[in-house]
Structure formats: C-alpha cells, structure tokens
Amino acid sequence: MRVLRPAAFGRGVRLLATGAALPARVVTNADLVALGAPLEPEEMEKLTGIRERRWVEGDEATSDLAVGAAREALGRASVAAEDVARLVLATVSPDRLSPSAACVAHAKLGLGAVPVHDLTASCSGFVYALDAAARAVLTGDAPTLAIGADVRSRFVDPTDRATCALFGDGAAAALLGEGPPDEGLLAIGLTADGRGAESVYVPAGGSREPASAETVEAGRHTIRMAEGPRVYLEAVEGMIGTAEALLEATQTRWEDLALVVPHQPNRRILDRLARLGDFDADKLVVDIEDKGNMSAASVGVALDRALRERARVGDLVLVVAAGAGYTAGAALLRVDAALLAALRPGDAP
Amino acid sequence: MEDALEEQVRAVIAEHAELPADGAAPLEVESLVLVQIAEDLEARFDFVLRGRELTPEHFGSVAAIVAFVRTKVAP
Numbered sequence: 001m002r003v004l005r006p007a008a009f010g011r012g013v014r015l016l017a018t019g020a021a022l023p024a025r026v027v028t029n030a031d032l033v034a035l036g037a038p039l040e041p042e043e044m045e046k047l048t049g050i051r052e053r054r055w056v057e058g059d060e061a062t063s064d065l066a067v068g069a070a071r072e073a074l075g076r077a078s079v080a081a082e083d084v085a086r087l088v089l090a091t092v093s094p095d096r097l098s099p100s101a102a103c104v105a106h107a108k109l110g111l112g113a114v115p116v117h118d119l120t121a122s123c124s125g126f127v128y129a130l131d132a133a134a135r136a137v138l139t140g141d142a143p144t145l146a147i148g149a150d151v152r153s154r155f156v157d158p159t160d161r162a163t164c165a166l167f168g169d170g171a172a173a174a175l176l177g178e179g180p181p182d183e184g185l186l187a188i189g190l191t192a193d194g195r196g197a198e199s200v201y202v203p204a205g206g207s208r209e210p211a212s213a214e215t216v217e218a219g220r221h222t223i224r225m226a227e228g229p230r231v232y233l234e235a236v237e238g239m240i241g242t243a244e245a246l247l248e249a250t251q252t253r254w255e256d257l258a259l260v261v262p263h264q265p266n267r268r269i270l271d272r273l274a275r276l277g278d279f280d281a282d283k284l285v286v287d288i289e290d291k292g293n294m295s296a297a298s299v300g301v302a303l304d305r306a307l308r309e310r311a312r313v314g315d316l317v318l319v320v321a322a323g324a325g326y327t328a329g330a331a332l333l334r335v336d337a338a339l340l341a342a343l344r345p346g347d348a349p
Numbered sequence: 350m351e352d353a354l355e356e357q358v359r360a361v362i363a364e365h366a367e368l369p370a371d372g373a374a375p376l377e378v379e380s381l382v383l384v385q386i387a388e389d390l391e392a393r394f395d396f397v398l399r400g401r402e403l404t405p406e407h408f409g410s411v412a413a414i415v416a417f418v419r420t421k422v423a424p
Binding site: 047048162230276 | 380381383384387388404
C-alpha cells in the first residue's frame with residue numbers, strides 16, 4: 001500500500017465541505033420483483049439488508065448526480081465554482097465512454113480553465129479521488145473537488161439473483177483545500193490487486209468485447225459477479241487489511257477512532273466487518289438500508305451523513321473502501337471545527 | 350457412519366438447504382445462502398474463513414465441507 005501523509009510535506013489538507021446527491025426515484029424490493037427479480041422482497045432484504053434504493057430515470061446520468069453533490073459541497077464551503085482549481089471524478093459508469101463525465105460536469109458547474117478528469121477504481125473510487133485531490137492541493141491546486149458518482153442501475157440485470165438487489169445510484173463530493181498539518185486529511189493509503197479484475201465486472205462494451213447485438217442479447221453489458229460469496233469475504237478482508245495497514249503506518253489504534261466509515265456494499269458485509277474488526281460496533285457507520293451499494297459514491301455519501309449527524313470536533317474518522325479490480329483505500333481524518341461549521345450552519349459555535 | 354463433527358456440519362447446512370442423500374453430490378445453493386452456511390460454520394466451529402478458501406473444492410458438497418471444517422478444527 002502507498003500512503004500519503006500531507007504532514008510529511010510540512011503542510012496540511014483539509015475537507016472544506018462535503019455534499020451528496022441521490023436521484024428522486026425510489027425503487028423498492030417489490031419494484032425489482034416487478035422488473036423480473038427472482039427473489040421475494042423479504043428475501044432480498046434478509047440477504048442484503050437493503051429495503052430500497054434510488055435509481056435515475058429518463059435521461060439522468062452520472063454527471064447530473066456528480067454536479068448535485070458538487071454544488072452542495074461548494075455551497076456549504078461558500079466557494080464559487082470558478083474558484084475550483086481541479087476536479088477529479090471517480091466513476092465506473094460515466095455518461096458515455098467518451099468523453100469523461102468530469103468534462104460534462106465541468107460545463108454544468110461552470111468551472112474555469114482548469115483540469116478535470118475521471119478515474120476508475122470501482123467502489124474504492126471516492127477514496128482514490130480523495131488521494132488524487134489531496135496530491136493536487138499539496139502541489140498548488142486548491143481547492144480541488146473530489147467526487148465519487150455512479151449510476152449502476154443502468155448496468156443491473158434485474159433477473160440476476162446475485163446482483164439484482166444490490167445497486168443504487170448516487171454521488172458524493174468533498175472539497176479539499178489547504179489546512180494545518182494536524183487537521184483534516186492526516187493520511188490516505190491506496191492499493192490494488194489486479195488478480196481480482198474479473199471478480200465483479202461488466203464484460204462487454206469496452207475495447208476487449210465491443211458492444212454488439214450479440215453482447216446485448218447475452219446481457220454482457222450488465223454487471224457480472226460469478227463468485228459472489230468469495231467477493232463477499234474478500235471485500236471484508238480488503239477493508240480490514242487496508243484499514244489496519246493505514247492505522248499501523250500512522251501509529252493509530254482502532255480504539256483511537258471515533259467513527260469507522262466503510263464502503264456500503266451489503267448489510268451482511270458490514271455486519272461481518274463489525275464482527276471481525278477490532279473496534280466497537282457502534283462506531284461503524286451504516287447507511288445502506290435505503291440506498292444500496294452506490295459503488296464509488298457509497299462511502300462518500302456515508303461520510304457526508306456521518307460528519308453532519310455524528311462527528312464532533314477533534315474526532316478521528318477512518319474511511320475505508322474495497323472494490324472490484326481489486327482496489328482498496330483508506331483515509332484517516334481529524335474533524336476540524338470549520339468543517340462542522342460548514343456542514344451544520346445552524347449549530348451553535 | 351457419521352461422527353459428531355459431521356453431524357454438526359450437516360445440521361448447520363440443513364438449516365439453509367436441503368441435504369442431498371449422497372454427501373458427495375454437488376451442493377446446489379444460492380450464493381448468498383452459501384455465505385450464510387459459511388458464516389454459521391465459522392460461528393459454530395470458531396474459525397474465520399478466507400475468501401480464497403470458499404472454493405468448490407471446499408464447499409462443493411456436504412462431504413467437502415465436512416472435510417474442510419475438519420482441517421479448521423484440527424488441533
């Protein structure tokens with residue numbers, strides 16, 4: 001794992017604000033049955049802990065959700081779009097294969113002549129985007145927007161038992177700027193293991209298996225997860241291993257953490273994480289029941305909610321994600337007063 | 350003839366799936382049900398299963414699961 005510690009450069013990177021956006025359409029487990037899902041609604045909830053999720057409708061796409069989350073973060077931080085120095089958008093479901101969803105978001109947000117780009121790290125995408133944004137801030141591009149946004153509903157096969165109930169759509173954004181070395185983003189670690197490249201994947205539509213009538217007929221443009229149980233266990237192993245590596249690198253103990261904010265793939269995975277992780281279960285942030293797995297957005301949406309509803313000034317918060325590829329990442333944050341003031345403007349100082 | 354461990358493993362599996370008459374026959378269960386079986390075995394026999402261990406070799410039949418659990422509880 002590669003670990004970035006802003007303090008090693010004598011500088012700091014802090015979160016100025018976060019934001020989130022979900023589409024309006026609510027899709028219940030019963031709705032999925034109506035679409036052909038081969039599980040009963042109660043069975044879906046029992047197996048996944050997901051009761052409903054939000055899906056886009058009409059011509060809504062990933063950049064629309066990304067823009068919604070970005071606008072919320074910018075508004076909370078009182079930063080104008082034209083003052084943003086860079087935008088990094090993590091997604092595995094861009095509006096189109098080309099150009100980037102970041103370019104579409106660039107125009108909608110009204111950013112200036114600044115670099116914007118997508119990155120792909122599946123469910124670890126938000127943490128990867130935080131890393132890229134932190135490095136940008138450290139080299140002079142402040143503030144930088146980090147976004148995780150996905151519309152996996154467009155790639156779900158509702159008749160696939162392994163994946164039909166899992167996915168929702170959403171976006172999360174974090175605006176990163178300069179700060180003191182002992183606040184904000186204290187450390188961030190990323191890793192990958194490409195041996196898992198076909199663990200959870202969309203076989204067709206890329207350069208290896210271009211879209212054709214045959215690929216669509218065979219449903220190969222939809223999400224495939226042939227070894228779900230193995231992915232289930234390895235997701236937990238990936239998150240615990242990555243978290244422990246970052247904690248060791250920063251000489252932090254599990255008991256020092258106030259909150260653990262994991263990627264939200266499936267309630268049972270979160271229960272297993274709580275059982276096998278060396279921390280009190282009540283520190284675990286769970287935000288999946290009405291959202292499902294939103295890939296790159298999930299951990300960011302959960303972080304945004306946890307910061308607004310549970311965090312206190314000075315808290316150490318661990319963000320951790322693992323995803324297809326395999327990819328994994330963890331970030332250690334110290335919550336500062338200015339961040340909470342931005343996220344909770346009604347609170348007394 | 351079943352020993353105690355085999356009986357306990359079969360009881361855990363039977364909570365989630367129909368046991369085939371032939372212990373060596375393929376165990377056909379939903380993937381998420383397989384996870385439930387695996388986690389119940391972990392709890393019952395006090396071990397932690399790794400993802401790379403969740404293979405047909407170890408979980409493809411009742412007999413395979415019994416043999417695998419035996420390796421986990423061996424002194």
